[in-house]
Amino acid sequence: MLADPDGFPPSDDPFEFPPRGDPLEFPPRSSRGPSTLLADLTKPQLDAVTTTEGPVLVLAGAGSGKTRVITRRAAHLAATVTQPWHVLAITFTNKAAEEMAQRIDGLGVGAGMTVCTYHSLCVRILRRHHAAAGLDPRFTIMDQSDRRKLVKEAMDRCELSTANFSPASIDAAISLAKNMMQNAEAFAEQADRFDNKAAARVYAAYEQLLAEQNALDFDDLLMRTAILLDGNAEVRAQLSDRYRYVLIDEYQDTNVAQYRIARLLTESHRNLFVTGDPDQSIYGWRGADIGNILSFEKDYPDAKVVRLEQNYRSTKRILSAADALVSANVLRKEKSLWTENDAGDPVRVVACEDNRDEAETVAREIAERIAAGRSPSDFAVFYRINALSRSFEEAMMNAGVPYRIARGLAFYDRKEIKDVLAYLRVMVNPRDMVSLERIINTPTRGIGDTTIEKLKAHAAHNGRTLFDAVRDRGGVRLPKRSAEAVDAFAELMEGLSRHADSRPRTALETTLSLSGLNASLLQQADGTNEPLENVNELLNAAAEYQRDHPEATLLDWLSHTSLLGDSDVVDGPAGAVMLMTLHAAKGLEFPSVYIVGVEKGLLPFERMGEHPVDVEEERRLFFVGITRTMRELTLTLTRRRMRQGAFLPAMRSPFLDELPGDELEWTDRGSGGARRPYAPVGETPDDFDCWGVGSLVRHPDFGVGQIVGLRRGARQSTVEVEFPDRGVRSYVVEFSDLERVDFDEVD
DNA sequence: CTACCGGATTTTTTT
DNA sequence: AATCCGGTAG
Secondary structure, X not given: OOOOOOOOOOOOOOOOOOOOOOHHHOOOOOOOOHHHHHOOOOHHHHHHHHOOOOOEEEEEOOOOOHHHHHHHHHHHHHHXXXXXXXXXXXXXXXXXXXXXXXXXXXXXXXXXXXXXEHHHHHHHHHHHOHHHHOOOOOOEEEOHHHHHHHHHHHHHHOOOOOOOOOHHHHHHHHHHHHXXXXXXXXXXXXXXXHHXXXXXXXXXXXXHHHHHOOEEEHHHHHHHHHHHHHHOHHHHHHHHHHOOEEEEOOHHHOEHHHHHHHHHHHOOOOOEEEEEOHHHOXXXXXXXXXXXXXXXHHHOOOOEXXXXXXXXXXXXXXXXXXXXXXXXXOOOOOOOXXXXXXXXXXXXXXEEEEHHHHHHHHHHHHHHHHHOOOOHXXXXXXXXXXXXXXXXXHHHHHHOOOEEEEOOOOHHHOHHHHHHHHHHHHHHOOOOHHHHHHHOOOOOOOOOHHHHHHHHHHHHHHOOOHHHHHHOOOOOOOOHHHHHHHHHHHHHHHHHHOOOOOOHHHHHHHHHHHHOHHHHHHHOOOOOOHHHHHHHHHHHHHHHHHHHOOOOOHHHHHHHHHHOOHHHOEEOOOOOEXXXXXXXXXXXXXXXXXXXXXXXXXXXXXXXXXOOOOHHHHHHHHHHHXXXXXXXXXXXXXXXXXXXXXXXXXXXXXHHHXXXXXXXXXXXXXXXXXXXXXXXXXXXXXXXXXXXXXXXXXXXXXXXXXXXXXXXXXXXXXXXXXXXXXXXXXXXXXXXXXXXXXXXXXX
């Protein structure tokens, strides 16, 4: 059986050792001998694979065959050094875990090995050792949007107005604290400024809310596991005996909690193998500490260090562009990537009129190449933010290009999906108040806000849960209609809870029909009933899951769905053009890559008035995108871009100026014939050739005018335009219908 | 209690 | 642009 990236094969309880029966009965050893596993490796790769004992650090440049090293090493360990179930490989994304498991399985030795993400490992550990961790094993895992709701509620409880503090920023502060293993108390102690102190109060209230409903958020999974391992020698010993060889990919992305887990897990045997590339550290905003990989050699002075610097993926020119870019980083460990591949074509830079033009240009070009015989799956489009995907989806569809998108509308974020899952979550964990509130009147059954508030107040007053109040509403004064509605709902949940131990698919089907969700979905039979299709897709997912995991419980499946990341759910056919964020692109490679929206404020991403993002990290992100490319790299940018409903003038990214000029080939797409090349742009608006003083614009009513004044505000820019017969008028650039006009377009 | 309308508000990145 | 929130009419 394949090493399971998400749940242990249920027939193979991970913590019972040996997993099943006599080890001799365990699936046959590798059909390929050790010699095959080690064949065709370069000297450094071979070192990394065969240094099986003690700490090993592999500094692996982009495209240097890192995945190959890890998979071979895992296979080698399982085949000749130890038993497969003693090998644990940890990745950051489900996608990476799945791919790694598959590749190891392809080598014929996957059986019994654990290949999973940090988060799913933690869920298993916490469920299994719930008593030691002080948890109820049926805990709910809160996703991003549930979590945001709870933060808001916590702010309410603290009587903190959302006018002065945004839930998003407080949420981020709490998350960062947790990733640094700082609990509410510790956070409060070091809070110096008034906003930190406010956040500290919310943190405490938020923790209270989580505890009340027996829920953990993503960060808790890591933090609690680290605390458990730290404080409980017995659990630690048990786990390190089970996992005698630990491999961690993308080590540059580990945060404090993850670092602690890795360290504690391997403390006794020190068989810790990590790979990573400091130049590809792009998760600092989530608490990842690049220092973890930089100081590995200090942590483990006896560590074997292997450098993989030969790139097998890209052309010389792409590599040189990537290298020039990342060399601009000051905080960097010098590294030289080289390749024996061809020089290849120059990197193309295409300046477009607006985002629509940009998307159509890319789609048209890809369509042409597919028509000329290229495979759609050769192509990928990367963007900094998901919001940019829309234009490209549209353009691809119009051009008849098959595409897949990582996180179109995140599947598990859709209302109908969240609704059904909320029922299941309440069935498993009745204390889950977020889910309960979600379903109590979905579909509408006559339980309004007033009634819910009364029930909540009653629950709070008696120190009971909301579910208790629903079940036994004695003492809550309600109008007859409402009372009946609540009773009916209580009865419904009573009936459903009997199915909490059903298999996932059965539970799902029962819930859909008994809850009335199915009926209400069927009712909206207008044309293509997308919600219904989505729910059917969910049924398929459940069926597939229980086929792959015959003994999985409803709880297991719910954990699985909570941990599925946005970029793991891919929409669209196989063999299609891939659309994804730069972050999601890490670890992949494509013959032809388009990185779009290479603009100031977008590629080094900035937000007005917020503390600036880490420019070096943004540069690394661009570096990651560039190094995904095997042969053809195209960068695109626009003159103006529609953002949040309004056109904004766009400027080129300063990163473009850091690329070696002689490796680039510029194209400027102008709608009106002759066009100056996209001008370099600096800080001030006057440098911007489209919206500078003196340039021409066209107004739908007043015709062509000349810009005579320009004011750049924090939130909006205003221009003063002089029209031949209307005098001077002011416009807010973002909201006006002004169009840029070239000098050569008018007489 | 529900449905609807209009105003306000959107943190980028992911587990 | 798209979603969410609050207020109001039915």
